[in-house]
Amino acid sequence: MQSLSKRAEIDEKYRWNLESIYATEADWEKDFIAVAESLPGLEAFKGKLGESGKVLFSCLQRQDKLMLQMEQVGVYAHMRRDEDTTNTPYQALYDRAMGLWSQLGAAASFITPEIVELSDEKLADFFKQEPQLELYRFALEQIMKMKQHTRSAEVEEVLAQTWEVMSGPSNIYDMLTDADFKFGTILNEKDEEVEVTHGRYISYLESQNRRVRQDAFKTLYATYAKYSNTLASVYATSVKADIFGAKVRGYKSSLESSLKPLNVPLEVYSNLLETVNKNLPTLHRYLRVRKRMLGLDDLHMYDLYVPLVAQADRKIPYEEAVETVVKGLNRLGETYVREMATGINSRWIDVYETPGKSSGAYSSGSYTTQPFILLNYQNNLDGMYTLAHELGHSMHSFYTNKNQPFPYANYSLFVAEVASITNEALLTDHLLGQTTDSALRMYLINAELEKFRTTLFRQTMFAEFEYETHRRAEEGEALTPDLLNSIYKELNVKYYGAETVVDEEIAYEWSRIPHFYRAFYVYQYSTGISAAAALSKQIIEEGDPAVERYLQFLKSGSSKYPTDLLKMAGVDMTTPRPVQQALDHFADMVDKFEQMSLQTV
Known part of the structure; x- marks a missing residue:
């Protein structure tokens, strides 16, 4: 039976460079502690945002500093977990990061309610008092526009504390389907026993052998059918969380929210x-x-x-896919192509499927880091297009972070x-x-x-x-x-x-x-x-x-x-x-x- 290569067996050049964020987990721990210890400094602004433009600007700057650091802590933990969703230390790292996100959300929950309490006249006067506040003009306009959906500081703090719980259905779903599900095996075109996985499933459906396609289809969905009661309960809870969030903020529907x-x-x-x-x-x-x-x-x-x-x-081997994608995007200009190629060579991308790795593909990263791309690359046209797709996300992030x-x-x-x-x-x-x-x-x-x-x-x-x-x-x-x-x-x-x-x-x-x-x-x-x-x-x-x-x-x-x-x-x-x-x-x-x-x- 063909099995997946273990992560340690994959050449480093095909693994994303998370060490560019934190060289060691001890460095991650330092930032984690720094965020946790800085929360009281943000909460010290509570009840004071209406005092002056200078106070409001200082508070927003403090919030940004914490968010920058927390974002880096969070994406590192998330990507480490996704390298191997069966790795319990990385699961713990991710859970701790999500818990700290929730604490930060609670600590900052007073900010929006206090801003919406400002009159238009007072906010305009704040801009005159503090010219640096101009940085936040559009952000503040967005907050004021959502005034009717913003609750009191006390309610907003409670809502912020529910964030970790509300994300529970998604986390449960990921662990169940990525870490726990085993779909079984089928016989491929050569009558070899092969494992059905998330990453391989579509490639089996692309087989010219109809028996292979049918077997993969039935094998995969037999597992989902087996757990249909659990999966329905998890999804129903997720929908209820959406509806709760909409109702508590006074939206007519979860779609409107x-x-x-x-x-x-x-x-x-x-x-x-x-x-x-x-x-x-x-x-x-x-x-x-x-x-x-x-x-x-x-x-x-x-x-x-x-x-x-x-x-x-x-x-289409991965190297050929990279070369073709780079040439294919020449219309976007020499600078775009050069910066994209540099990113690829800087190990933006985690290329191949390995045991326990999160399924699918995505682009990630934070304002302070390089972009990162998770792939489960298959040697076909679809794999090449997925590469081009995720590079589009990453280049969007690259240019946005560089210019905003x-x-x-x-x-x-x-x-x-x-x-x-x-x-x-x-x-x-x-x-x-x-x-x-x-x-x-x-x-x-x-x-x-x-x-x-x-x-x-x-x-x-x-x-x-x-x-x-x-x-x-x-x-x-x-x-x-x-x-x-x-x-x-x-x-x-x-x-x-x-x-x-x-x-x-x-x-x-x-x-x-x-x-x-x-x-x-x-x-x-x-x-x-x-x-x-x-x-x-x-x-x-x-x-x-x-x-x-x-x-x-x-x-x-x-x-x-x-x-x-x-x-x-x-x-x-x-x-x-x-x-x-x-x-x-x-x-x-x-x-x-x-x-x-x-x-x-």
């Missing part, structure tokens, strides 16, 4: 669902092409990921996926421009179609699931395993059922989506790909002017509301137009792909 602080209109969410639903016939047309090309009488859920152009399927003061360095979730998906679009354009081989071109267009299917359509389906589960829970309905399975199965029937056999096992897929523990996050993949489609088109067609607007967007962090940042870059997400334009692009690609497929018959 997620969107309103970012000044994102609720119509952005509803426009997305409505626009995608109107265009489902285009998805169904693509699925008909897929079924015909695979030569199947019935298209099953485990047939959705296999590449349709087998002769163009090839292994700390208060505006954390860009919002609404724009978080734009840079990553723009990277993917530019990579596709580069690859298509490098080959005249019809099979490879078909392969790349198929990959682009799959990106839209799995990002714009599938993530919108996820968003619809989140909307429905939160709506039902807000109306008092219990989120039982049967109900969750039913909601998810019906959505799959709507999105895929016209051309696909919706297998019973897919009803459990909701329980393997970790993003559901960050409520109303997934819709931003769909809005992100829509914005990225528009921006990448501008970059390709306009050149330097569009690149300059785009780089300015990357440098802007959270210095403006997210929809305003995108308008500055050239996209208005408050209208359905970008989503429809992206879907029109998908329809055009389906036309091209279908014509090419008929010519090869």
Whole structure:
């Protein structure tokens, strides 16, 4: 049986450089203690923020200093845990960091309530008294705008103390699915016994051998079905936490509580669902092409990921993927490419899957550190695109941290996926421009179609699931395993059922989506790909002017509301137009792909 290499067996150059944050855990401990011992200094400002602009500025500066240090402590502990989620000392490190985050939140909880108690006139006078307070003008405007949702200092302190408890469902889910779950084994194409893991699952679904695809599919979901009662309870608790947070702050719904602080209109969410639903016939047309090309009488859920152009399927080692991605992003300019390449060589990236390593991929880091990327790299096109995707996140963070003061360095979730998906679009354009081989071109267009299917359509389906589960829970309905399975199965029937056999096992897929523990996050993949489609088109067609607007967007962090940042870059997400334009692009690609497929018959 093929087994994963142990972490110690992986060459250092393929492991991220967490020692650049703390050379030893003793150094981490010093910062941990320093934050803990500094909390009383922040709390000393309690009840005094209305005294003068100087006092308010001093308090905000003290808070920033603590947040900077705490952020570094937290990301180090988080990434150490994710190296091996079965490592109990790292679990303890992470738990301690989360506990300290909660303490810091409680210590700072008086700040927002005291600020919203200031009159507009008094705050304006504070700006005159203390010119340095200008740094926080936009941040303070955001706080004042949320005045009706801010509670008293006492209530805010209690809410801050609940943060660690409220994150419990997500932590339980991670430990259960990453550390405890064992999915069993299947026989691969060579009849060798291989383990089914998070990282390998999609590669099995991409197998040209249908038996392998079906076995992997059934094996994986058998485990999720076995624990469906536990997983439903964990998810239901997470939804209840979302609803509690919304109610206690006076929001009409948990959806509003997620969107309103970012000044994102609720119509952005509803426009997305409505626009995608109107265009489902285009998805169904693509699925008909897929079924015909695979030569199947019935298209099953485990047939959705296999590449349709087998002769163009090839292994892409990590080094080749790096080289291709760097070349593919040349349109963003020499400086961008040079800084990205330097980052890769500075061990930003933890490359390969190892036992106990957290599944999936993400970009992390803090204002005071280099960016970091967790991968579970597989030697295929999807692995290369994941690399490009996460580098988009990291370069966004790199430019934001380099150009914004700390208060505006954390860009919002609404724009978080734009840079990553723009990277993917530019990579596709580069690859298509490098080959005249019809099979490879078909392969790349198929990959682009799959990106839209799995990002714009599938993530919108996820968003619809989140909307429905939160709506039902807000109306008092219990989120039982049967109900969750039913909601998810019906959505799959709507999105895929016209051309696909919706297998019973897919009803459990909701329980393997970790993003559901960050409520109303997934819709931003769909809005992100829509914005990225528009921006990448501008970059390709306009050149330097569009690149300059785009780089300015990357440098802007959270210095403006997210929809305003995108308008500055050239996209208005408050209208359905970008989503429809992206879907029109998908329809055009389906036309091209279908014509090419008929010519090869």
